[in-house]
Amino acid sequence: MVVGLLIVGLFVAAFVGYNIGGSSTGVAFGPAVGSRIVGTVGAAALFTGFAFWGGWTVGRNVVETMSEGIVPASQFTLEASIAVLFFAGFALLISNLFGVPASTSMTAVGAIVGLGVATDTLDEAEMFVIVSAWIVAPLTAFWLGVIVGRYLYPHLDARFSFGRIESGLLRLDRSGTVPRPALGEDVTGRNVVGAALVLAISCYMAFSAGASNVANAVAPLVGNGAITIDEGIVLAIAAIGLGAFTIARRTLATIGEGITDLPILAALVVSVIGATIITVLSRLGIPASLAVSTTSCIIGLGWGRASRAVTVAEVATSAVQGGDGPDLSAGALVADAEGEVPPGPTVGDIATGEADPEPPIEREEAPSSVPPIGEEDAGELAGEDLFDPAATARIVVLWILSPTLSAVGSYLLFEFVLRTGA
Structure with missing residues (x-):
């Protein structure tokens, strides 16, 4: 009986890790694959390697919190462990059915x-810290996005341009006796720098995903003592890697659809901010959602970009004197001002093959060509929506609903069916 339950627990843990790999690989390496910097197999290999690094180093702190910090490890019987993993897997199922990035970490917690409530063993102080982090993290991501969008993004956009490298980053030069690797035919030095930056940030995202998600797959079994923390990390990464090499191909092919038409530069800014916040929280042993932080940053980045149409003094004056005030749209990141260099392709464009096959336009403007704050046209900054409001609302609702339903369902299960604390 015990062996049978352990096998079921390991299978459910692997299933959770498999789905994490399938969904997270596209988020981390969508821009790199879409830009043809790396192929799907290379992306899967890099994601697996860096996720293992993140899980083995920083991620074990999250495993310890979820396996013994929220409730005592003694509460994780095999039945309880399987039930908790079931709810994590159920969150992934809901996420796939509705096409939204539901937070596995929040649902598992x-x-x-x-x-803990059913057995009266919940560490309320620990949960206060975790919930506080769930509030502070997206707010921090939002305001960092606002600051970057208002003060830095236009200058970065004037210097950098990212697009698809049609011939691939590398090729085999067969002109000599021995074939040797060489840059693709349409690849410039600027392309190499940009490609290296995109690839480095994708690997950083993979590190962060491994650090935050390993615990979701194996923490209950580690708390139960059925497996050690090292064995749990290896099991989780093996399952995550399997998902990266198989079902992640679909997410890599469709990343960028549904939620946003996000420019590559903006995607990289959002990735750095979101991954940094989650890596710091994981180092502190706090389970948190990468999807929540990155989406909050997307909204803040677009709002901050649009806010360049007015100065702080004008906003303050409008607030004091009343009136409608400036119309700040989050669509500013994809605005195409008349007479300016057209914006580069978005993540969705390059992922679906709709990007212009021509090389990206080289931008010669100096940083001083960026209009000062308050002198940009609000109409030109409006652009089309950066994100679909209906999709965003659905995502936010599920972010709140998923962990709430998970907690209520888990309480009912342990209080009236499993009676763990009896």
Whole structure:
């Protein structure tokens, strides 16, 4: 009986890790694959390697928190462990059915909270820290996005341009006796620098994903003592890697659809901010959602970019005197001002093959060509929507609903069915 339950637990843990790999690989390497800097197999290999690095180093702190910090490790019987993993897997199922990035971390924590409440073993102080982080992290991501969008993004956009490298970054030069690797035919030095930057940030995202997600797959089994923390990390990364090499191909092919038409430069800014926040929280042992932080940053980045149409003094004056005030749209990141260099392709464009096959236009403007704050046209900054409001609302609702339903369902299960604390 015990062996059978352990096998079921390991299978469910692997299933959770498999789905994490399938969904997270596209988020981390969508821009790199879409730009043809690396192929899907290379992306899967890099994602698996860096996710393992993140899980083995920083991620074990999150595993310890979820396996013994929220409730005592003794509460994780095999039955309880399987039930908690089921709720994490259920969150991924809901995410796939609705096409939104539901937070596996928040749902898994919700299931553990339900167990703790049912058995009267919940560490309320620990949960206060975790919930506080869930509030502070997206707010921090939002305001960092606002600051970058208002003060830095236009200058970065004037210097850098990212697009698809049609011939691939590297090729084999067969002109000599021995074939040797060489840059693609349409690849310039600027392309190499940009490609290296995109690839480095993708690997950083993979590191962060591994650090935050390993615990979701194996923490209950580690708390139960069925496997050690090292064995759990290896199991989780093996399953995540399997997902990266298989079902992640679909997410890599469709990343960027549904939620946003996000320019590559903006995607890289958002990735750095989101991954940094989650890496710091993981180092502190706090389970948090990468999807929540990155989406909050997207909204803040677009709003900050649009806010360049007015000065702080004008906003303050409008607030004091009343009136409608400036119309700040989050669509500013994809605005195409008349007479200016057209914006580069978006993540969605390059992923679906709709990007202009021509090489990206080289931007010669000096940083001083960026109009000062308050002198840009608000109409030109409006552009089309950076994100679909209906999709964003659905995402936010599921972010709140998923952990809530997980906690309630878990409580009912442990209180009236499994009775772990009896």
